[in-house]
Amino acid sequence: MPDDRDGHHHHPLPETPAALRTKAIESLLVEKGLISSDAIDYIVQKFEQDIGPMNGAKVVARAWVDPEFKRRLLENGTEAIAEMGYWGSQGAEIVVLENTPTVHNVVVCTLCSCYPWPVLGLPPTWYKSAPYRSRVVREPRAVLREFGTELPDDVEVRVWDSTAEVRYMVLPERPSGTEGMSDPELAALVTRDAMIGVTRVQAPALVR
């Protein structure tokens, strides 16, 4: 591995901070004309501004108010989500899992960090962390409790380990007290964590 370990430390990572190591390889690739600086900026900006859980939240809100859309979403998530203009890398095939009073779904990738980018953006650090990846398949209720989600014993917990290229997104239960709310109002209630399945969507009174 090309690195700059000085041999005096037992820490397994190179001494030079990652920010400087990134500058080193990027500057070399720029000099060789192998990389587009504008493309880097473009990709970073897409994920910082355009692609994120606000997309998935709109999908969920529509499913809550439009039963026909919800039916299509559960039957073929990829196509229903594409109807709303969302597709792309890590979203070639998206399956939507409906949470109900008796079934609670939660998504993980124990082997790496697979996640439905077009609807949720890039995953949070905890989703990619060893504690979540190791534990949620074995003790999902304990993990969800750490997120403040208590599941009654009679609720079936279904954990989805994303081991292939199929991506999973949870359709959370619509909270009570949201009758008559508009799509955008509903979408504002829907959180990233609820679409991963570690939390529920809270009723508006609790959000305020």
Next chain:
Amino acid sequence: MDGVHDMGGMHGFGPVMREENEPVFHEPWEGHVYALGGSSNLGLFPNLDASRYALESLPPAVYLAASYYERWLLRTERRLVEQGHITEEELADRLAFYRANPEAPVPRHQDDALLERAKARFTGRPKPLHRPDGAPPHFSKGDVVRTKNIHPKGHTRLPRYARGKVGVIDRVHGSHDFPDTIAHGLGANPQGLYSVRFEAEELWGPDAEGRGCVHLDLWESYLEPAEGQNTHGEQDHARRP
């Protein structure tokens, strides 16, 4: 490979640590490392599974000590040298330069073709995963299957915690490229991919936490028929119709 990346079911990693209002990238370098492959003609990895295998191949202590994007950075550094895009000497010299001049900027290079290609990645619909010419799936929804007890040295997507376990086919996804071979340049070998449901008790025995199951997406090559077994892995003596 039976590496530390295969974490499902392991003990000892502690509670899940969350960060309120976490930014997409914590520092600019993370975004740059993330975007590097898509901003270039480098062809770092021929497919996703090859790139995953490169991460899995980091030494275990490095894998665990590194942050997510540090792993990506280590993988990219190693790959750029392997492929001859940069040399060890160039990299060492440049690292020394930035250690001495940490505020020195990175020069920019404009390449409209690469920019257009990066943009196109966000506009076009991705190719479907199903391969119509692949081997057709042999199992059907409701079939009882057992995962093989295999320990390949190379890339695989059958986690350790789900090997030798009995489950039920819940959904047939179609015929998908096979990670174990495509990662190593041994062909895509498209074949049946299934969502397989495993009861928690089958995976974790009496230590299972409660009512529940785990679904994994598993390829035909990982599975064998297990009719006559119940989904807790015992012989099923009930008469089958």
